[in-house]
Amino acid sequence: MTPLLRQVLSQVGGADPRINEVVTALITHLHAFVEEVRPTEEEWTAGLGFLIETGRMCTPERDEFVLLSDMLGLTSAVDDVNHEGPEGMTPSSVQGPFHSPAPARELGDWISHGPERDRAVPAVVHGRVTDCDGVPLAGAKVELWQASDAGLYDSQDEAQEPGNLRGLFTADADGRYWFRTIRPSSYPVPTDGTAGRLLHAIGRHPMRPAHLHYRVTAPGHRPLTTHVFLAGDPYLGSDAAFAVKEELIREARPRTGGWGMDGPYEEIEFDVRLVPLRPPPGVPPSARQP
Numbered sequence: 618m619t620p621l622l623r624q625v626l627s628q629v630g631g632a633d634p635r636i637n638e639v640v641t642a643l644i645t646h647l648h649a650f651v652e653e654v655r656p657t658e659e660e661w662t663a664g665l666g667f668l669i670e671t672g673r674m675c676t677p678e679r680d681e682f683v684l685l686s687d688m689l690g691l692t693s694a695v696d697d698v699n700h701e702g703p704e705g706m707t708p709s710s711v712q713g714p715f716h717s718p719a720p721a722r723e724l725g726d727w728i729s730h731g732p733e734r735d736r737a738v739p740a741v742v743h744g745r746v747t748d749c750d751g752v753p754l755a756g757a758k759v760e761l762w763q764a765s766d767a768g769l770y771d772s773q774d775e776a777q778e779p780g781n782l783r784g785l786f787t788a789d790a791d792g793r794y795w796f797r798t799i800r801p802s803s804y805p806v807p808t809d810g811t812a813g814r815l816l817h818a819i820g821r822h823p824m825r826p827a828h829l830h831y832r833v834t835a836p837g838h839r840p841l842t843t844h845v846f847l848a849g850d851p852y853l854g855s856d857a858a859f860a861v862k863e864e865l866i867r868e869a870r871p872r873t874g875g876w877g878m879d880g881p882y883e884e885i886e887f888d889v890r891l892v893p894l895r896p897p898p899g900v901p902p903s904a905r906q907p
């Protein structure tokens with residue numbers, strides 16, 4: 618430890634021990650970074666300017682810092698350390714920037730009501746929500762949001778009404794859910810800001826593999842935010858947000874007939890296994906919330 622670092626750390630001593638711990642680690646790592654990289658003063662000023670510009674780009678509709686965190690794999694790293702659990706649980710994955718409350722829909726409803734419905738490959742998505750032992754969670758809430766075949770969410774696309782390609786479903790008595798939609802496409806994250814400039818500078822593409830976003834909740838169980846990715850997508854191995862997990866990849870199988878569909882379509886099956894919440898200390902298992 619350098620004398621300078623020792624002096625800086627000696628000044629950390631606030632009332633909140635967790636803040637002291639976090640700030641001490643942050644200062645220590647940043648000083649190590651400077652020791653290792655030995656930036657010129659021009660480089661350091663340019664780095665600070667990059668962060669200042671990132672902050673200035675942030676609005677209620679767009680958060681460039683979140684995008685930067687996603688692009689550096691940090692959002693996924695934080696997700697990983699916060700959502701460990703038993704074998705068999707469905708892994709979590711980052712929420713991403715395009716969530717907004719979905720309209721409630723009936724099982725089997727279409728969530729695609731825009732012009733994409735005439736262009737894209739139709740799809741039926743279904744599955745079952747259970748706990749990690751396979752016990753069905755009747756009445757679980759399954760919230761979905763996805764991009765169109767053009768890779769755009771409703772909030773990015775004037776051709777889509779708000780709420781298009783979104784839906785909030787209630788699983789039936791057997792934990793089953795299903796809905797009809799279109800096949801999502803891979804899409805680029807916004808590249809007109811500092812995060813995009815960084816991707817370009819380090820020779821990375823901005824693409825995310827085709828996916829559906831899920832948020833699943835059931836009383837007495839840990840809420841789950843995750844993705845389902847489509848097998849065969851060329852960007853599965855290089856997701857710009859580093860959100861892909863092997864267990865979340867599903868085949869979109871070509872089908873004809875069934876599920877109330879007229880012509881050919883693709884079937885995507887995705888079962889969700891939620892982790893039971895631990896009862897508070899001193900509460901016997903039988904007193905758990907159902």
Ligand SMILES: [Fe+2]
Binds near residue numbers: 713715764828
């Ligand atoms: Fe997305």
